[in-house]
Each structure stands twice: as structure tokens, then as C-alpha cells.
Amino acid sequence: MRPSADQLRARAEAASAGLPALMLSAERLASALVPGAHGQRRAGMGEDFWQYRPAAAGDTARSIDWRRSARSDAQFVRDREAQVAQSAAIWVSAAAGMDHAGGADRPTKRDRADLLALALAMALLAGGERVALAGQPPRPGRLQAERMAQALIARPTLDRDEDAPPAEALRPGQRIVLFDDFLGEPQPVLDYLARAAGLGVQGVLMQVLDPDEEVFPWRGAVLFRSASGVLRHDTRDAAGLRAAYLARLAERRASLSQAARMAGWHSGIHHTGQAPSQALLWLWSALEG
Numbered sequence: 001m002r003p004s005a006d007q008l009r010a011r012a013e014a015a016s017a018g019l020p021a022l023m024l025s026a027e028r029l030a031s032a033l034v035p036g037a038h039g040q041r042r043a044g045m046g047e048d049f050w051q052y053r054p055a056a057a058g059d060t061a062r063s064i065d066w067r068r069s070a071r072s073d074a075q076f077v078r079d080r081e082a083q084v085a086q087s088a089a090i091w092v093s094a095a096a097g098m099d100h101a102g103g104a105d106r107p108t109k110r111d112r113a114d115l116l117a118l119a120l121a122m123a124l125l126a127g128g129e130r131v132a133l134a135g136q137p138p139r140p141g142r143l144q145a146e147r148m149a150q151a152l153i154a155r156p157t158l159d160r161d162e163d164a165p166p167a168e169a170l171r172p173g174q175r176i177v178l179f180d181d182f183l184g185e186p187q188p189v190l191d192y193l194a195r196a197a198g199l200g201v202q203g204v205l206m207q208v209l210d211p212d213e214e215v216f217p218w219r220g221a222v223l224f225r226s227a228s229g230v231l232r233h234d235t236r237d238a239a240g241l242r243a244a245y246l247a248r249l250a251e252r253r254a255s256l257s258q259a260a261r262m263a264g265w266h267s268g269i270h271h272t273g274q275a276p277s278q279a280l281l282w283l284w285s286a287l288e289g
Contacts, residue, residue, distance in 0.1 A: 023149050026118035032277050033123045033284050086175065088124050088287075090117045090148075091134035093180035094155055095163035096227035101272070102212035109208045112272045113179035114152045116206070119276070120177065120283055121148055134176065135169040161226045164188035167195050175287060176203030181213070182256055190259050197263035204266045204286045205256060211273040213249075216242045 054074055064075050092098075098110035107115075121131045122145050130138035133151055162184045170176070176196065182189065182205070189205075196203065212218075218238035225232040235241060253269070260267040266286040270279035 019146075019149055019153055022114065022118060022153060023146065025115055026122055026145075026149070029115065029119035029276055029280055030122040030126070033280065087130040087132075087138040087171075087173070088121075088175045088177065089132055089134045089136075089138065089169065090121055090177045091165040091179065092117050092152065093163040093178075094158050095180070095184060096158055096161055097181055097183060098163075098208075099157050100210055100213075100227060102210040106210065106272045109181055109210060109272060110157070112270070112276060113206075113208045116208075116270070116276055116279055116283065117177070117179055118145065118149055118152060119280055121145055123280075123284065124287075135166045159228060161228045161230060162188070165192055167192050170196055170199055170201050172199045172201065174201050174203075176201060177206065177283065177287070178203065179206050179208055181209055182207045182252065183209075183213070186252065186255060189256065193259050193263040193265065196265070202264050204268065204283060205260050206279065206283065207253070207256070207267070207269045209269070209271045211271050214271050216245045218242075 092110070092113045094110070098113065099108050101108040101111075124131050125140060125142070125145055128140065130140050131144060131148070132138040133148055136151070139147075163180070165176070165178055170192075178189075178192075180189075220238060221236045222238040223232065223234050224238075253267075257267045268279070268282050268286065270276075270282075
């Protein structure tokens with residue numbers, strides 16, 4: 001059902017109110033990183049020396065490095081490295097479960113993922129890259145960070161437990177970062193990784209969880225239900241489910257990690273009880289390597 005005009009207006013007002021706080025928090029977080037150049041190495045009109053190579057047909061006399069050539073019988077050209085901005089696409093799941101927080105003192109998984117996504121985008125933009133949310137055209141510059149922040153805040157939470165990144169938006173040469181709790185049906189993510197590998201797209205999976213989802217602290221009679229309310233399980237002995245839950249979680253992580261490795265991707269885990277700076281530093285190093 002399409003939202004009413006009043007609902008759209010309320011959503012826009014909420015987005016406007018939350019934008020400065022998200023931008024400021026992401027900017028502070030991103031300032032912990034020192035962006036480096038991520039340009040693709042190839043010969044061009046850049047400023048940094050790359051290599052000497054033997055002169056070939058088509059090279060002008062002006063391009064020959066006569067000092068280097070004087071030390072041998074051949075003529076050499078001094079190639080410089082062209083800095084070509086790479087592009088990165090970032091996707092944050094909007095599934096209903098991402099709005100979960102296990103305590104009033106913790107952010108929701110979605111809030112933490114939004115913060116990490118925007119801080120990473122700011123760091124990449126500061127390094128001269130073109131960045132966008134998945135499915136949108138990548139652009140450089142400070143204004144692009146504001147566009148992304150607005151889009152992250154304004155997008156509605158889905159009324160279902162599943163969400164998946166847009167596989168049709170994959171482009172060769174891109175780098176992708178996916179934020180999700182990855183607790184839903186895994187096949188869409190596995191299919192996405194397979195398609196990305198076929199296109200030579202590299203990236204990172206970041207699983208964002210609440211601490212309670214890591215340790216399963218519940219005991220006694222508990223009614224478990226998915227965020228959408230579609231799935232429900234009533235038990236009188238929640239503690240008796242803990243071992244099976246943890247085993248299932250470990251199995252899911254191992255499956256995703258293996259699929260990521262086979263696709264040439266990295267996979268990481270972050271829970272909302274940890275400092276976001278730890279996750280951001282790991283994401284940065286994963287994209288670097």
C-alpha cells in the first residue's frame with residue numbers, strides 16, 4: 001500500500017531532523033582514518049613516477065628520459081602513473097530485523113550500519129573516489145556524502161524479514177560493501193556473490209548484530225518472533241535452545257565466509273556493543289587489501 005501524503009511528510013521531517021546528527025557522527029568517525037590514494041595504476045599524465053620502459057614506436061623524443069637512456073645503449077621512457085578514481089557502492093539492508101536493539105543503551109543494527117556506511121563513504125570520498133549507495137550513480141565530493149546520508153535516513157524499513165542487494169546494479173571494476181545481519185535466507189546473498197565474482201567485482205560483507213544475538217541470553221518461557229511477525233516460536237525452555245542456535249549461527253557464518261572467499265571478498269562481524277571505530281578500521285583495511 002502506498003504511503004499517504006501525511007506519512008510521506010512525517011518521514012521527510014524525521015529524515016531532516018536526523019540528518020545533522022548522522023553527518024556529524026559519521027564525520028567524526030571517518031576522521032580517524034587517513035585516506036590514501038586508491039587509484040588504479042596505469043601509465044598516464046599523473047605526477048607520480050611509476051616505471052622506466054624501453055621506448056617504442058609512437059613515443060616522441062620529448063617523452064624519452066635522456067639521462068636514464070645515457071646509461072645504456074637503449075632509449076627509455078619515464079612513465080608516470082595516472083590516478084583514476086575507483087568507484088564503490090555501499091548497501092545497507094532495510095529488512096525489518098535491522099531495526100532491532102537488545103537494550104535502550106544500544107543503537108539498532110540499522111543505525112549502526114548507517115553510521116559505518118556513511119563514515120566509510122566519507123573516507124573514500126576524501127581519498128578521491130566516487131561512491132554511491134548500491135543502484136545509484138557513483139559521484140565524488142562532499143555533496144555526495146550529504147546525498148547518501150539523506151537517502152539512508154529517508155528510506156523506509158521494509159515490512160518483511162528479507163532484503164537483498166540489487167544484483168542488476170553490479171558493474172565490472174566496482175567495489176561493494178554490504179551491511180546486513182545476514183540472519184535471513186542466505187541464498188540471495190550467495191547468488192549475489194556468485195554474480196559479482198563472474199563480473200570481477202570485489203567487496204566486503206559486514207555482518208552487524210546485536211550482542212544478544214551473539215550470546216543468546218534468554219532463559220525460561222520466551223516467545224520468539226521475527227521483526228515482521230511472520231515467524232513465531234513459543235518455548236518454555238529458551239536456555240535449552242541456546243546450543244542449537246549458536247551452532248546454527250556458526251554454520252551460517254562459515255557458509256557466508258566460504259562463499260566470500262571463493263568470490264575474492266572479505267567478510268567481517270561487528271556487534272553494536274563494540275566501538276564503531278574498530279569496524280571502520282577493519283573495513284578500510286579490507287578494501288585496501
